[in-house]
Amino acid sequence: MSTNLSFRAALLSVLLFACFIGIWHLATLPADGGAVSAADAEYAALMGQGAGKAEGFPTPAAVGRTFVHFLSDPFYDNGPNDKGIGIQIAYSLLRVGAGFLLATLVALPLGFLIGMSPLMTRALNPFIQVLKPISPLAWMPLALYVLKDSDVSGIFVIFICSMWPMLLNTAFGVASVRRDWINVARTLEVGPVRKAFRVILPAAAPTILTGMRISMGIAWIVIVAAEMLVGGTGVGYFVWNEWNNLALPNVIFAITMIGLVGMLLDFAFGVLQKMVTYRD
Amino acid sequence: MKDENLYRPYAADVALGRCSCGQHGSQHEHDAEAARARSLRGEKAESLSTDFVEAALVRAIFPQDATRRLFLKAVGANAAMAAIASMMPISDLQAMTLDKAGPLEKKDLTVGFLPITCATPIIFAGAADFYGREGLNVTLQKTAGWAIVRDKVLAKEFDASHMLSPMPLAISLGAGSTAAPMVMPVMENINGNAITLHLKHKNNRDPRNWKGMKFAIPFDYSMHNFLLRHYLAAHGIDPDKDVQLRVMAPPDMVANMRSGNIDGFIVAEPFNQRAVYEKVGFIHLLTSQIWDNHPCCAFAATEDFVNQHPNTFAALVRSIIRATAYVNKAENRKGVAEMIAPANYLNQPQTVVEQVLVGRYADGLGQVLNAPDRIAFDPFPWHSMGVWMLTQMKRWGYIKGEVNYKDIAERVYLATDAKKRMAELGLDAPAQTYRKHMILGKEFDPAQPEAYLKGLPAAA
Known part of the structure; x- marks a missing residue:
C-alpha cells in the first residue's frame, strides 16, 4: 500500500515536472525571426544577430545546455573571479559551516542556561526578542565596519542568523523535559553535569535538532544574499557575476544548484533528527 | 658622476657659449x-x-x-x-x-575593480602581467559596487583599488564615508560614459522636456552624477526636484530599463552599449559631448598604504601607467577587448566591449556611428579636474561651507608623483597641473572656482 502510494507520488512528480518544462518551452518559443527589417548587415552584426545571441527569456533547451556546460567541469579555476560552480559551492558551504558551528557553540550552552533557570529566561528574554527579528543582512554594514573583513563579516552574519532558532529551541526543549525524569535523577542523587548530559540532553535532543535544522535552512538562504552583496567567492557571487552579464540561463542554473544544495542540507539534518528521536 | 648625475650637483657653469667639456661641437x-x-x-x-x-x-x-x-x-x-x-x-x-x-615592501597585493571598461588598464596590467614585470603578484578582485570598494579599501582588504575619480576626494573629506586620507596617483580613463534612454523616448531628445523622468546613476560621488546634474541643470531641469535620480548597479539599470522602471541612465561602459545590445535603449549622447576628455575612473589607495609601502606603490603605479599607455593606442584596442571580455574580468559579450573600445558602434536607433574618442586612457591626474569635482560637490550640497579647493585637490591627486613615474617610463607628462576646461560650452577656470560656481544655474 505504502509502496504503491510513493510510486504514484513519484509518477505525479515526474508528470508535473514534464508539464512545467512543456509550458516553459511553449512560452519561450522564438518569435518569427523573419520580421527583422532589412537593416544593414554591419548594424545587425553589432547588435549580435547571428552570433548565437539568445533573445528573450531562455528556453529549456538553452538552460539544459548551460547545466551540461557547467556540470561537465565543476572545478575549473580561471583566476580569482572565474571559478567552477563546485568550488563556489564549497566556499559557501565553508562559510555557512564556520558560522553555524560558532552559533552552535554559543547557542547550545546559552540555551541550556536559559532553559534551566527561570530567572535567566526572564532576564534575557527582552534582548532575544529584540535581536531575533532583525534581518541578518541588516547587520552587514555594521559588521563590515567593525570587523574590517568581508569574509569574517559573512561568517558573522551566518552566526547571528543561525543563533536564534537554535537558542530558543534549546531553551524550550530543556525547559520542557518531563519533571518525572528530573525528579528520578534527583532521587538517584545524580550530579548536575551528569544530569545535564545523561538526562536533559537526550530528552531535549529532538527539539534542539529541530532548531538546528531551521537554523541551517536560514543560514543557506542568507549566505547567498550576503555573497551577492560582498562578492569575491561563493555561489552568491556566482549569481551576481552572471547577473552582471545578464546571462539568465546561468542564473537559472545557479538558482537550481542553490535549491539542490539546500535540500541536501535539510535532508542531512532530517536524518540526524530521526536518529535522536525517541518514543515516550 | 659629474655631468651624468641627474641632479648635476657639480655643475658650476654650463652656458659659456661652447661645450664645457670640450668633447662636443657645441x-x-x-x-x-x-x-x-x-x-x-x-x-x-x-x-x-x-x-x-x-x-x-x-x-x-x-x-x-x-x-x-x-x-x-x-x-x-x-x-x-x-x-x-x-x-x-x-x-x-x-x-x-x-x-x-630598493626592495618592495610587499609583493602580494589585492587590487579591487568593477567590471567596466574604465578599469581596462588595471585589468590589462593583470592579464598581460605588467605587475609581474615590476616584481608584484597582484590578485585582481572583482567587486559588486562602489560602496563595497570604499569599505574594502578602508578595511585594508584591498591594498589599492579602481575608484570613481571623485571618491578619493570625498573619502578624504569624510563625505559619504568615514574620513580617511586617500591618494590618487593616476586617472584611468577619460570619456567612456554615455546617457542612455529607453527606446520609448526616441523622439524625446530635448532635456527641457525631461521633467518627471527617472534616471539611474552608479554612485553619488561619481562623475556620472555630476555630469548628468550639470547637463540637466544647464537645460533648466532641477536634478533634485524635477527628476528622480536613483543609485543602482549597472546590470540592474539595464534590467530596470527593460521593465520600464527607469527612463534613462548615465553609467560607465559597456552597460550603455549593453542596453543597446539588449534592444531596450539607445545612446542619447556620449559624455564626451558634455565635457570632452572628462575624467572618469581612477586608481587610488589610502595614504597609510603609500606611506608604509612607498616602493611597492611606485612599482604598482608604474605598471598601471605602462598598461594605460598600451591600451590607449588605437591599434591595440581590438586585442585588449578580446583579453578583458571573458568571465574572469568584464564577463560581457566581446562585440559589446569591442564597440566601446574601438568606437564603431550601433546607437540603438538603427545607425552605426564612429567615435574613436569614445573612451581614451590618460593617467595624468589634473588638479584642475579635482577642483571641478569639488565645485560640483559643493554645488549639490555633498560638502558644506568653505572649501579649500586647491589644497584638497593637490593633497589627493598626486600629479607630481605621476609626472615622476611617467618620466621613469619615458612618457611625456604635462608641465602644468592646472588647465582650463571647456564644459558644455562654458570655460572652467580652476583659479576662480567660486566665480564659476556662482555663474551656474541651481547653485546651492
Missing part, C-alpha cells in the same frame, strides 16, 4: 648627450637612488646654492668631488639607501 650637443645619459640613469632605480643621495649630501653641505656655485667655481668640480668624498662616506651612504629604497 654646448647644445653636449647638453643633449648629457640629458640622454641623465634620463637613462633616471630610469634605473639604482642609479636614481645613488644620484639622489649624492645630490642631497652636497645640498646638505651647501645649504645656500650660491655658496655651492662659488665653491665649485673656485676649486673646480673634480677637486670638490675628491674633497667631499675624502671627508664623507658617499659610497657607503649610497649603498645604504639602495638597501632601503
Whole structure:
C-alpha cells in the first residue's frame, strides 16, 4: 500500500515536472525571426544577430545546455573571479559551516542556561526578542565596519542568523523535559553535569535538532544574499557575476544548484533528527 | 658622476657659449648627450637612488646654492668631488639607501575593480602581467559596487583599488564615508560614459522636456552624477526636484530599463552599449559631448598604504601607467577587448566591449556611428579636474561651507608623483597641473572656482 502510494507520488512528480518544462518551452518559443527589417548587415552584426545571441527569456533547451556546460567541469579555476560552480559551492558551504558551528557553540550552552533557570529566561528574554527579528543582512554594514573583513563579516552574519532558532529551541526543549525524569535523577542523587548530559540532553535532543535544522535552512538562504552583496567567492557571487552579464540561463542554473544544495542540507539534518528521536 | 648625475650637483657653469667639456661641437650637443645619459640613469632605480643621495649630501653641505656655485667655481668640480668624498662616506651612504629604497615592501597585493571598461588598464596590467614585470603578484578582485570598494579599501582588504575619480576626494573629506586620507596617483580613463534612454523616448531628445523622468546613476560621488546634474541643470531641469535620480548597479539599470522602471541612465561602459545590445535603449549622447576628455575612473589607495609601502606603490603605479599607455593606442584596442571580455574580468559579450573600445558602434536607433574618442586612457591626474569635482560637490550640497579647493585637490591627486613615474617610463607628462576646461560650452577656470560656481544655474 505504502509502496504503491510513493510510486504514484513519484509518477505525479515526474508528470508535473514534464508539464512545467512543456509550458516553459511553449512560452519561450522564438518569435518569427523573419520580421527583422532589412537593416544593414554591419548594424545587425553589432547588435549580435547571428552570433548565437539568445533573445528573450531562455528556453529549456538553452538552460539544459548551460547545466551540461557547467556540470561537465565543476572545478575549473580561471583566476580569482572565474571559478567552477563546485568550488563556489564549497566556499559557501565553508562559510555557512564556520558560522553555524560558532552559533552552535554559543547557542547550545546559552540555551541550556536559559532553559534551566527561570530567572535567566526572564532576564534575557527582552534582548532575544529584540535581536531575533532583525534581518541578518541588516547587520552587514555594521559588521563590515567593525570587523574590517568581508569574509569574517559573512561568517558573522551566518552566526547571528543561525543563533536564534537554535537558542530558543534549546531553551524550550530543556525547559520542557518531563519533571518525572528530573525528579528520578534527583532521587538517584545524580550530579548536575551528569544530569545535564545523561538526562536533559537526550530528552531535549529532538527539539534542539529541530532548531538546528531551521537554523541551517536560514543560514543557506542568507549566505547567498550576503555573497551577492560582498562578492569575491561563493555561489552568491556566482549569481551576481552572471547577473552582471545578464546571462539568465546561468542564473537559472545557479538558482537550481542553490535549491539542490539546500535540500541536501535539510535532508542531512532530517536524518540526524530521526536518529535522536525517541518514543515516550 | 659629474655631468651624468641627474641632479648635476657639480655643475658650476654650463652656458659659456661652447661645450664645457670640450668633447662636443657645441654646448647644445653636449647638453643633449648629457640629458640622454641623465634620463637613462633616471630610469634605473639604482642609479636614481645613488644620484639622489649624492645630490642631497652636497645640498646638505651647501645649504645656500650660491655658496655651492662659488665653491665649485673656485676649486673646480673634480677637486670638490675628491674633497667631499675624502671627508664623507658617499659610497657607503649610497649603498645604504639602495638597501632601503630598493626592495618592495610587499609583493602580494589585492587590487579591487568593477567590471567596466574604465578599469581596462588595471585589468590589462593583470592579464598581460605588467605587475609581474615590476616584481608584484597582484590578485585582481572583482567587486559588486562602489560602496563595497570604499569599505574594502578602508578595511585594508584591498591594498589599492579602481575608484570613481571623485571618491578619493570625498573619502578624504569624510563625505559619504568615514574620513580617511586617500591618494590618487593616476586617472584611468577619460570619456567612456554615455546617457542612455529607453527606446520609448526616441523622439524625446530635448532635456527641457525631461521633467518627471527617472534616471539611474552608479554612485553619488561619481562623475556620472555630476555630469548628468550639470547637463540637466544647464537645460533648466532641477536634478533634485524635477527628476528622480536613483543609485543602482549597472546590470540592474539595464534590467530596470527593460521593465520600464527607469527612463534613462548615465553609467560607465559597456552597460550603455549593453542596453543597446539588449534592444531596450539607445545612446542619447556620449559624455564626451558634455565635457570632452572628462575624467572618469581612477586608481587610488589610502595614504597609510603609500606611506608604509612607498616602493611597492611606485612599482604598482608604474605598471598601471605602462598598461594605460598600451591600451590607449588605437591599434591595440581590438586585442585588449578580446583579453578583458571573458568571465574572469568584464564577463560581457566581446562585440559589446569591442564597440566601446574601438568606437564603431550601433546607437540603438538603427545607425552605426564612429567615435574613436569614445573612451581614451590618460593617467595624468589634473588638479584642475579635482577642483571641478569639488565645485560640483559643493554645488549639490555633498560638502558644506568653505572649501579649500586647491589644497584638497593637490593633497589627493598626486600629479607630481605621476609626472615622476611617467618620466621613469619615458612618457611625456604635462608641465602644468592646472588647465582650463571647456564644459558644455562654458570655460572652467580652476583659479576662480567660486566665480564659476556662482555663474551656474541651481547653485546651492
